[in-house]
Amino acid sequence: MEEDDEKIVSFNNGMVPNELTISDEMFEHPLLRDKDDGWQAIFGVNTISSYRKRRLAAKLMNYVIQDVDRLH
Template identity: 35%
Template structure:
């Protein structure tokens, strides 16, 4: 599939930026996708949407959200725990995009939807002239993110949710 074909497929399926109108749906999917200590709360998703909805990408089909990715821009080079719940740390002119959540609706997993959204996020962030993208993930997802060119930088200093996280970086 060419890039042009891929872009056409995404627009047909409804790739767009989220709005506050999507809050309930996104919070429900996030809660179903992460243990409580690791997932974003309703209030946190609300604050993120209110401050940086243009850094929320969602893929929908027939008004069902299939997958979404969100995060914030910053000049900090590493993702830190305080970023998750303080939307005011977002700096639209920041050099780096920090991904907080990569989520697929449990009803639609295993169909490549998160990969489609990730490909678009990478294209969009690169076109904004940012230096790259940083995320943290559990060990079992290192290979998934590695397919997109993310490099494992080892165990993160994050204590989010009380589990071990690996920091990964994609530099443009």
């Protein structure tokens, strides 16, 4: 998540499923996840249009990659 004066301007969204493949059931029952373990499925990176072209999405994705590398 990137902020500017405490306003969220960019974030990624997704879920942490217990399985490698995402199923429709996971969308119907979002509690079918393990917040402490599993796969990180990123559905999208969202940035307010006036903040685009500042490499915020790349910065967020690099943070996720570094975090995964650190944990595994």
